[in-house]
Amino acid sequence: VNVEILAVGTELLLGQIVNTNAAELASRLADHGLTHRYQGVVGDNPERMSLAIRQAIERSDALIITGGIGPTLDDVTREVVAEVAGVPLEFDAAYADAMRVRWEALGREFPASNLRQAYRPRGATAITNPKGTAPGFRIEVDGCWVIALPGVPQEMLPMVDDDVLPFLVQRSGLDRGVVRSRILRSWGLSEAAVGERLDDLFTTSENPTIAFLASAGVIKVRLTARSSSIPEADALIAPVEAEVRRRLGDHIFGVDDDTIERIIHRMLVERGWTIGTAESATGGLIASRLTSVPGASAVFRGAIVAYASDLKSSLLGVDEQVIAEHGTVSEETALAMARSACRALDVQVAVAVTGSAGPDPLEVEVGTMCVAVVTPSVERARTFRMPGDRERVRTYTGTAALQQVRLAVAAS
Amino acid sequence: VNVEILAVGTELLLGQIVNTNAAELASRLADHGLTHRYQGVVGDNPERMSLAIRQAIERSDALIITGGIGPTLDDVTREVVAEVAGVPLEFDAAYADAMRVRWEALGREFPASNLRQAYRPRGATAITNPKGTAPGFRIEVDGCWVIALPGVPQEMLPMVDDDVLPFLVQRSGLDRGVVRSRILRSWGLSEAAVGERLDDLFTTSENPTIAFLASAGVIKVRLTARSSSIPEADALIAPVEAEVRRRLGDHIFGVDDDTIERIIHRMLVERGWTIGTAESATGGLIASRLTSVPGASAVFRGAIVAYASDLKSSLLGVDEQVIAEHGTVSEETALAMARSACRALDVQVAVAVTGSAGPDPLEVEVGTMCVAVVTPSVERARTFRMPGDRERVRTYTGTAALQQVRLAVAAS
Numbered sequence: 001v002n003v004e005i006l007a008v009g010t011e012l013l014l015g016q017i018v019n020t021n022a023a024e025l026a027s028r029l030a031d032h033g034l035t036h037r038y039q040g041v042v043g044d045n046p047e048r049m050s051l052a053i054r055q056a057i058e059r060s061d062a063l064i065i066t067g068g069i070g071p072t073l074d075d076v077t078r079e080v081v082a083e084v085a086g087v088p089l090e091f092d093a094a095y096a097d098a099m100r101v102r103w104e105a106l107g108r109e110f111p112a113s114n115l116r117q118a119y120r121p122r123g124a125t126a127i128t129n130p131k132g133t134a135p136g137f138r139i140e141v142d143g144c145w146v147i148a149l150p151g152v153p154q155e156m157l158p159m160v161d162d163d164v165l166p167f168l169v170q171r172s173g174l175d176r177g178v179v180r181s182r183i184l185r186s187w188g189l190s191e192a193a194v195g196e197r198l199d200d201l202f203t204t205s206e207n208p209t210i211a212f213l214a215s216a217g218v219i220k221v222r223l224t225a226r227s228s229s230i231p232e233a234d235a236l237i238a239p240v241e242a243e244v245r246r247r248l249g250d251h252i253f254g255v256d257d258d259t260i261e262r263i264i265h266r267m268l269v270e271r272g273w274t275i276g277t278a279e280s281a282t283g284g285l286i287a288s289r290l291t292s293v294p295g296a297s298a299v300f301r302g303a304i305v306a307y308a309s310d311l312k313s314s315l316l317g318v319d320e321q322v323i324a325e326h327g328t329v330s331e332e333t334a335l336a337m338a339r340s341a342c343r344a345l346d347v348q349v350a351v352a353v354t355g356s357a358g359p360d361p362l363e364v365e366v367g368t369m370c371v372a373v374v375t376p377s378v379e380r381a382r383t384f385r386m387p388g389d390r391e392r393v394r395t396y397t398g399t400a401a402l403q404q405v406r407l408a409v410a411a412s
Numbered sequence: 413v414n415v416e417i418l419a420v421g422t423e424l425l426l427g428q429i430v431n432t433n434a435a436e437l438a439s440r441l442a443d444h445g446l447t448h449r450y451q452g453v454v455g456d457n458p459e460r461m462s463l464a465i466r467q468a469i470e471r472s473d474a475l476i477i478t479g480g481i482g483p484t485l486d487d488v489t490r491e492v493v494a495e496v497a498g499v500p501l502e503f504d505a506a507y508a509d510a511m512r513v514r515w516e517a518l519g520r521e522f523p524a525s526n527l528r529q530a531y532r533p534r535g536a537t538a539i540t541n542p543k544g545t546a547p548g549f550r551i552e553v554d555g556c557w558v559i560a561l562p563g564v565p566q567e568m569l570p571m572v573d574d575d576v577l578p579f580l581v582q583r584s585g586l587d588r589g590v591v592r593s594r595i596l597r598s599w600g601l602s603e604a605a606v607g608e609r610l611d612d613l614f615t616t617s618e619n620p621t622i623a624f625l626a627s628a629g630v631i632k633v634r635l636t637a638r639s640s641s642i643p644e645a646d647a648l649i650a651p652v653e654a655e656v657r658r659r660l661g662d663h664i665f666g667v668d669d670d671t672i673e674r675i676i677h678r679m680l681v682e683r684g685w686t687i688g689t690a691e692s693a694t695g696g697l698i699a700s701r702l703t704s705v706p707g708a709s710a711v712f713r714g715a716i717v718a719y720a721s722d723l724k725s726s727l728l729g730v731d732e733q734v735i736a737e738h739g740t741v742s743e744e745t746a747l748a749m750a751r752s753a754c755r756a757l758d759v760q761v762a763v764a765v766t767g768s769a770g771p772d773p774l775e776v777e778v779g780t781m782c783v784a785v786v787t788p789s790v791e792r793a794r795t796f797r798m799p800g801d802r803e804r805v806r807t808y809t810g811t812a813a814l815q816q817v818r819l820a821v822a823a824s
Binding site for chain 1: 414425427428429430431432436437438439441442448449450451452453454455457460463467471585623625686691693694695697699700703704707708709712713714715716717718719720723726727731756757763770772802803806811
């Protein structure tokens with residue numbers, strides 16, 4: 001089954017919003033083994049929508065339309081699909097009543113304009129919208145399934161997961177099997193380096209297939225297996241996952257939706273340790289990331305951002321001699337900052353960063369970043385040279401520092 | 413001139429990346445008064461690209477293709493456009509030499525695969541790519557201008573600004589006039605509230621037109637005027653801008669690309685003041701945002717993140733009695749934190765935040781955030797109730813705190 005996506009909305013053509021719906025839908029179609037070759041965008045214009053829908057019907061087996069089924073007069077997807085299908089709109093009185101009851105139960109007056117949403121092309125099947133008032137629908141037109149959904153992602157995506165994907169998978173005969181994905185998250189190797197280490201697996205492994213995705217220094221390796229049952233699919237993934245892990249070693253830090261922040265949180269909770277940061281160039285970024293995890297207060301106690309040089313000694317308590325001897329941006333100063341943070345914040349684990357994020361060089365080249373981590377049994381420091389502009393240097397340094405925390409705690 | 417956009421790339425069809433190029437291009441087309449009715453996405457497949465390009469040529473006056481002009485074998489935009497135009501590819505020897513010289517000047521070996529990029533359809537005009545190696549090109553096919561650009565946004569957008577937009581504007585006769593835009597950035601009012609205050613202007617003002625854009629608590633009001641010269645267009649905008657400013661008052665904090673971080677930086681530099689933060693629930697986020705500005709060290713000295721309650725007194729030096737009497741999350745504690753930060757960090761201006769970001773309520777309702785700012789002549793505190801999940805509460809609180817800094821410094 002060839003699935004095409006058409007987004008409807010003038011705000012997309014004005015560049016006021018980004019079409020994230022298409023990417024979310026596309027990645028779900030790929031995960032379910034459904035073929036997807038075209039995406040389109042049109043405005044809320046009946047004539048051009050009609051043209052785009054007819055083209056899609058000609059070349060695809062299914063068309064998912066997002067948007068244009070709300071209550072206002074510029075929502076015309078219902079009308080246009082009915083016209084293309086050559087059928088009239090029909091009023092679903094039972095649905096209208098249910099909608100009215102739902103509104104009145106909330107103590108709100110039912111707006112008459114909502115009644116537009118109780119219409120759908122004759123012969124179309126309604127698709128329940130658990131998160132909103134506009135139901136979707138699907139109707140077969142000239143051998144193509146036309147599926148209309150709301151444009152709001154929070155409403156659209158659950159409808160896709162609960163109804164549209166199972167429907168398309170069944171239609172395409174793919175339900176004779178299951179698809180399972182496993183994502184291994186790595187850090188510290190470039191995409192090219194990960195690719196080289198896994199080159200032969202990439203070429204020879206057909207089930208599971210292997211794909212690489214890079215974002216902000218993290219390279220994800222996705223294994224996707226297809227089989228007749230979940231245990232069988234998982235059994236296909238297991239040996240390939242083991243081989244990938246063997247080749248990438250401790251560069252792999254998590255699976256599926258793991259983030260480095262959550263992994264650190266988990267490791268610290270297990271050990272009953274607390275953490276704090278002493279930051280210069282990253283200006284609180286690492287503390288901010290550690291506290292983004294719900295329940296952060298179980299492990300995170302605080303941070304000292306000593307951006308001005310004099311605060312490194314006066315506030316943080318680093319020995320001025322260390323700085324004078326080794327320089328502000330040095331592994332020795334980073335280590336001294338981490339040790340001082342352990343005392344000042346009363347924590348078992350501290351991470352410290354000192355460096356030059358640019359644009360003007362400090363005493364060292366822009367992008368030079370010294371990271372130190374101290375735990376009850378391990379002390380380690382490392383110097384990174386980060387490419388790119390200030391924002392990129394800061395972001396990558398934040399990630400690098402968190403990875404150093406993971407490695408140091410694991411080694412403790 | 414009707415402009416259509418076609419993005420080429422299998423990674424878009426797999427949902428691995430979001431098509432932000434389309435939104436960036438669309439918003440530029442709208443700003444320049446160019447009509448834009450269709451967007452499409454196809455994979456790196458010659459047959460389907462050819463079909464999509466032919467359809468676009470039929471219905472549009474210009475087609476911008478992004479992607480598929482890199483050096484690898486799956487980059488086939490050049491070949492497909494040549495085939496659709498019915499012309500052969502021609503080798504641009506001068507361009508190839510220039511490319512080789514550039515690489516060798518960087519001391520790098522010139523990869524032969526890059527020579528693919530020196531080909532373009534016969535009769536096509538090259539479009540210089542100042543940020544990369546792949547030049548773009550444009551060629552007229554059956555009355556439609558087909559314009560091929562790289563898919564990398566950092567390369568594509570400068571080419572659009574420097575070459576494609578001036579070209580399209582001139583072709584469309586829009587250069588007999590100019591388009592000028594002014595964006596007024598507001599904070600502290602909802603989109604609906606901004607809309608209500610400007611409702612009559614929105615309906616009656618035709619030149620400039622008014623548009624609203626909301627993102628993360630900031631509501632942008634965009635005024636776009638069209639006239640025969642820049643001074644005339646600016647003169648049309650001026651009275652409407654003055655009226656919008658009168659109605660929104662000090663909710664307006666900046667224009668065009670201003671960010672609140674840069675505005676605070678500028679205000680502090682003017683006054684010769686330094687700043688620091690004392691943070692609890694935001695965990696260093698505000699310090700991190702203040703240090704995102706290049707040259708931050710001129711005004712930002714440091715931060716103390718006292719996430720664990722005991723650090724508020726032991727590290728920051730807040731009187732334990734204040735906390736015991738008013739509670740950790742209170743305007744009094746926030747004020748005491750800000751005052752302590754002024755002393756501990758040796759700064760003139762300090763901003764402090766204490767609150768509950770959830771998911772578990774502290775002593776107060778989740779989303780309750782107390783923000784205090786201290787300057788040499790002003791002390792102010794305010795309590796916000798932020799909706800949404802932890803991440804949203806933290807982000808909105810960061811913005812609210814920075815806005816309080818702006819207001820307090822302006823009133824000092």
